[in-house]
Amino acid sequence: MGLTRHIKNSKNEFAQQTRTLRMVQSRVQSVDRALGLLWAVYRSPGSSLSELASTAELLPSTALRLLATLQRHDLIERDPQSRGYRIGPAAQVLAGGRDPDHQRISDALEPRLRILAERAREQATIGVIDGRSHVHIAYVDGAVTAGHAVILRPPETSRNSNLNATAIGKVLLAFAPPAQAETLIRQLSFDRTARRTITDPDELRRHLTVVRRNGYATSVNENSDDVRGIAAPLRDTTGEVVAALSINGPAGRFPRDRIRELVPLLCHAAEECSRLLGYRT
Structure with missing residues (x-):
């Protein structure tokens, strides 16, 4: 009787170990496939889902699931117009491939950015145009030192293609060379992401005229109903706007009088x- 029980327990233990081994192998296989897709995007930027699935010899549904995971971690991103995939900002950060001009701006302005964040008691960032999006190249959260309970997530690697909806995006569009601004406007998806998102190109053009006249932009219930922001242009020795400075905060701490x-x-x-x-000047 004892021998029978021992044999049965051994079989159960073996079966459990086999299941565990299969699970580990499946996870390792998923990692291997995801890394293969990442390399495929790197070698052929702009490739579609079907092209990447074919290259990696995967079912489209499997490729889509793995690409969504990579996209969630900002390792890749999807162009809103072409729907093709390209390397994301997180992969560029991990590779140490930061633009030297962006690094120069960040290094020069970080102390002043810290002062602004502490005085505003909110998040202060510097953003630049990168392709069809804007990215943050420097960030300090003064809300932390102010003891606020609600803190915005760090935006170091975040990329935002809603140039029509964010304060930084509108400043960079408003003060960009006209031809570049018009090209970017034509490429925008104008997806509604909040109650007051500008979804019409002509309305955006009129709005940008006001931004240029005022010298700053606001985003109130435009990119998000939960976060509001203001931004102003930063110029270099040539007088061109090379970046935008912003203050951002939760909507509850950012009523219009606070703005x-x-x-x-x-x-x-x-x-x-x-x-x-x-x-x-």
């Missing part, structure tokens, strides 16, 4: 940052 209170602080900081970049 009006922070605009002078933001614009003054942007002027100081521009001087640090060599701009002279």
